[in-house]
Amino acid sequence: MGGKKDREILIRTDGLTKVYGNTIVAVSKLNLEVRKGEIFGLLGPNGAGKTTTIRMLLGMTEPTAGKAFIGEYDCTRNPIDVKRMTGYLPDNVGFYGDMSGKENLRFTGRLNNIPEKELGEKIDSLLERVGIPDAGDQKVRTYSLGMKQRLGIADVLIKDPHIIILDEPTVGIDPEGVRQLIEIILKLSHEDGRTLLISSHQLYQMQQICDRVGIFFQGKLVACGSIEELASESGVEQGRTDILDEIYHRYFERREQ
Amino acid sequence: MYALYRKELADHVDSVRFLIILIIAFLLAGVSLYSALGGIATAGQGDASQGIAPTPFTFLQLFVQSNGTIPSLASFIALVGPIIGLLLGFDAINSEKNAGTLNRLLAQPIYRDAVINGKFLAGLTVVVIIVAGMVLIVSGVGLFRTGIPPTGEEVMRLLVFAVFSIVYIAFWLGLSILLSVVTRSAATSALLVVAVWLLFAFFISLISSGIAGALYSPDTVTGLEGAATFQQSFDRISPTILYSESVGTILDPTVRTLGITSVAQYDQLSAGVAGVLPMSQSLLLVWPHLVGMIALMLGAFAISYIVFMKQEIRGA
Ligand SMILES: Nc1ncnc2c1ncn2[C@@H]1O[C@H](COP(=O)(O)OP(=O)(O)O)[C@@H](O)[C@H]1O
Ligand SMILES: [Mg+2]
Numbered sequence: 001m002g003g004k005k006d007r008e009i010l011i012r013t014d015g016l017t018k019v020y021g022n023t024i025v026a027v028s029k030l031n032l033e034v035r036k037g038e039i040f041g042l043l044g045p046n047g048a049g050k051t052t053t054i055r056m057l058l059g060m061t062e063p064t065a066g067k068a069f070i071g072e073y074d075c076t077r078n079p080i081d082v083k084r085m086t087g088y089l090p091d092n093v094g095f096y097g098d099m100s101g102k103e104n105l106r107f108t109g110r111l112n113n114i115p116e117k118e119l120g121e122k123i124d125s126l127l128e129r130v131g132i133p134d135a136g137d138q139k140v141r142t143y144s145l146g147m148k149q150r151l152g153i154a155d156v157l158i159k160d161p162h163i164i165i166l167d168e169p170t171v172g173i174d175p176e177g178v179r180q181l182i183e184i185i186l187k188l189s190h191e192d193g194r195t196l197l198i199s200s201h202q203l204y205q206m207q208q209i210c211d212r213v214g215i216f217f218q219g220k221l222v223a224c225g226s227i228e229e230l231a232s233e234s235g236v237e238q239g240r241t242d243i244l245d246e247i248y249h250r251y252f253e254r255r256e257q
Numbered sequence: 258m259y260a261l262y263r264k265e266l267a268d269h270v271d272s273v274r275f276l277i278i279l280i281i282a283f284l285l286a287g288v289s290l291y292s293a294l295g296g297i298a299t300a301g302q303g304d305a306s307q308g309i310a311p312t313p314f315t316f317l318q319l320f321v322q323s324n325g326t327i328p329s330l331a332s333f334i335a336l337v338g339p340i341i342g343l344l345l346g347f348d349a350i351n352s353e354k355n356a357g358t359l360n361r362l363l364a365q366p367i368y369r370d371a372v373i374n375g376k377f378l379a380g381l382t383v384v385v386i387i388v389a390g391m392v393l394i395v396s397g398v399g400l401f402r403t404g405i406p407p408t409g410e411e412v413m414r415l416l417v418f419a420v421f422s423i424v425y426i427a428f429w430l431g432l433s434i435l436l437s438v439v440t441r442s443a444a445t446s447a448l449l450v451v452a453v454w455l456l457f458a459f460f461i462s463l464i465s466s467g468i469a470g471a472l473y474s475p476d477t478v479t480g481l482e483g484a485a486t487f488q489q490s491f492d493r494i495s496p497t498i499l500y501s502e503s504v505g506t507i508l509d510p511t512v513r514t515l516g517i518t519s520v521a522q523y524d525q526l527s528a529g530v531a532g533v534l535p536m537s538q539s540l541l542l543v544w545p546h547l548v549g550m551i552a553l554m555l556g557a558f559a560i561s562y563i564v565f566m567k568q569e570i571r572g573a
Contacts, residue, residue: 051571060363061569080366088364094357098271110260111365155361 007036010163010195011057015066018052018219026052028219029066034197034212039189041206042199043248044216050199051091053216054165057197058088070163084112087156091167091199093148097141101127101151104140105158112159126154130184146177153184164188165197170205182209207244215251222251261367261375269383274344281341282387285333286394293395294402295324314510314533316407317414319399320392321508330395331504334388334422335497339454341387342429345380347450348443349373349434350565355442359570373434373565377558380430381423388422410536417507417540424550425500429454431557438561438568457495465491493546496553503543503550510534512542 011034018027027049034040042050055061057068059079068075070082095104102123109119127136130150135143143151149169156164169185170178186209188194200206206213207227214224223230227247231238234250269275297318323329328336350373353359363369392415400406407415432453436446465488473484492498506512510533534542 055571058364080368083364083366090357090360090364092357093361094353094359095361096358097356098268107260107264108361108365110263111362111367152361159366 007038009033010036011040011068011070011197013053013057013066013068016053016056016063016068017065018049018056018061019064025219027056027063030219030221032214032221032224034195036195037189037193038211039185039196039198039209041210041213042197042216043201043203043206043213043244044199045201047218048216049219050216051167052219054088054167054197054199057165058083058086084159085161086163086165087159087161089149089152089156089164089166089169091171093152093155095140095143095148095151095155098139100137100139101132101143101154102136104151105136105155108155109158114158122158123154126157127151129157130154131180146173146181149173149177149181150184153181157188161194163195163197167199168201169198170200170202178205185209203244203248204242213244215248217252217255222255223247258367258371258375261371262379265375265379266382269345269379275383278341278344278383278387279390281337282391283394285337286330286391287398288327289323289330289333290319290395290398290402292324292327293319293322293329293399296322296329297403299324314408314411314414315403315405316396316399316411317508317510319395319403320415320418321505330391331418331508332501334391334425335501335504336458338422338426338500339429339450339458339497341384342380342426342431343433343447343450343454345383346376346430346433346437347447348437349376349380350437350561351440351446352437352443354570363570369566370562373438373562377431377434380434381427384423384426384430388419388426392419392422413536414507414510414539418504421500421504421507421543421547421550424547424554425496428496428550428554428557431554431561435557435561435564438565454497458497461492461495461498462488493549496550499546499550503546506539506543510536510539512539 011032013030013032016027016030016032017025019025030049030053032053042053044050052061056063057070057075059075059077059082062076070086073081075082095101096107099107105123105126106119109122110116114122123136124133127133130153132147132150132154135147135151140148140151153166153169156166166185170181173181182205185196185198189196198206198210210227212224212226213230215222215230223233225233227244228238230236230247231243234247234254236243236246236250240246297315319330321329321331323332350359353362359372362372396407396415429450433446433450436449437443440446440449466484468491469484469488472487474480475484493502513534
């Protein structure tokens with residue numbers, strides 16, 4: 001994994017700041033770099049500013065100050081280019097319940113200008129890949145949360161993005177579902193070589209998949225690095241099963257003092 | 258944009274709501290035609306004894322005549338058009354926000370305005386289909402029943418009537434979409450549209466007469482005239498009033514003026530042998546109405562556009 005350190009930077013923020021209504025500092029002077037092929041975990045409690053950061057990366061929220069770049073594109077100025085190369089699975093993703101899974105994917109495909117004749121095959125192979133090959137013709141309103149999340153990943157993959165951003169992808173899903181989801185996510189990186197940014201507050205899961213993590217607290221990045229780096233920085237012994245949990249709490253104790 | 262438009266249109270056409278709109282439109286056309294045929298029949302008999310020539314423009318009468326109890330198609334559209342606009346737009350944006358689909362939509366490489374433009378254009382397409390359908394039903398069945406084909410001028414006047422009707426309903430569509438942008442729940446936006454509808458269709462004249470009564474003395478002729486003029490101008494902020502006045506003029510060439518007519522003027526007008534206004538003159542009379550209605554429609558849409566473009570849209 002050491003090799004990833006030399007790769008090009010695909011996601012970069014530079015003093016990125018978002019203030020809501022003059023007082024709520026959702027994100028404060030964030031400097032972040034994610035390299036090609038990495039799985040980067042954005043960790044932090046509810047309200048830490050993870051979603052806001054992601055939305056600024058996609059040009060869906062205007063920063064109060066600072067800049068964000070994906071590839072060569074300024075996220076605020078060229079949101080369309082950014083969205084062309086970036087797949088985003090929002091938290092609580094929603095689909096059109098009256099449409100089938102396939103129809104929902106087809107619509108997304110059209111919005112991404114995927115040629116109509118390629119779409120059918122593509123949709124079938126994606127549904128296969130996310131493990132719901134037989135649910136494609138069912139209306140989405142009948143889907144379970146886990147199925148919806150899988151459909152969400154297929155939805156993100158339809159544009160074949162270099163970069164994938166997942167906001168809290170495992171919330172509310174049962175352990176077996178989570179395990180399968182993690183498997184799918186890992187393949188996106190290891191087999192396809194895509195770059196992933198995942199936000200979560202579920203530390204044990206993130207510890208299993210992330211190359212590097214950033215710990216967010218009240219809009220600030222309080223720590224950033226590989227789990228080994230953060231462990232030695234905060235004095236947590238390597239190899240613990242709850243290593244990320246321990247690191248996380250060390251940083252919070254530090255903040256609160 | 259095309260993909261969005263196509264989906265919105267397919268959604269409309271597949272929906273139960275569309276079925277309801279179709280049924281409403283069909284019923285209105287049928288019932289108003291029944292009423293008009295009755296009205297035309299009695300008008301044809303009764304007036305001859307008083308030496309009044311049978312009304313020319315029989316074909317247009319199909320759209321404005323009534324048997325006295327059931328309104329004409331023109332009055333029906335004035336009344337029910339807002340409901341059609343409401344049904345097509347009241348949950349356009351807020352329901353997608355609540356379902357979390359808008360968030361996902363905006364993560365795609367499309368311009369944000371394509372979303373709202375697509376919704377408006379798809380709604381407008383349905384309005385065009387509905388209005389065209391109603392006019393064609395009444396024309397077709399009316400032609401069959403009366404056996405009198407429309408003249409060229411009548412066809413033109415009907416086209417203008419259709420344009421006015423489309424713009425009028427499109428205003429309500431725009432207003433509904435606007436309210437769906439600014440409110441959180443679809444129930445709220447629907448209620449607000451109904452409130453505006455009640456205001457513009459029913460309460461506006463109560464309000465204007467109230468104000469006029471306070472401003473002008475009813476004891477003098479000038480006071481009365483002033484009150485009437487004021488009331489008429491005030492009422493014209495209502496698209497329903499604008500629409501009713503203008504289609505009344507377009508479909509009835511004997512309407513020669515929209516102002517307050519003095520008795521002398523009125524005598525002079527009705528004494529005219531022709532008694533009817535050429536189409537160009539009718540158009541000239543209602544031109545400002547059309548401009549006003551288009552302005553209202555575009556205004557409603559423009560505000561929803563601007564608000565929507567600046568809005569922060571999060572997941573459900
Ligand atoms: N539209 C908004 N208006 C005002 N405050 C907001 C808005 N969106 C988010 N916030 C605030 O910004 C902070 C960060 O929120 P968020 O980025 O959603 O956190 P996270 O995703 O880490 O849970 C929170 O305090 C939240 O209340
Ligand atoms: Mg969040």
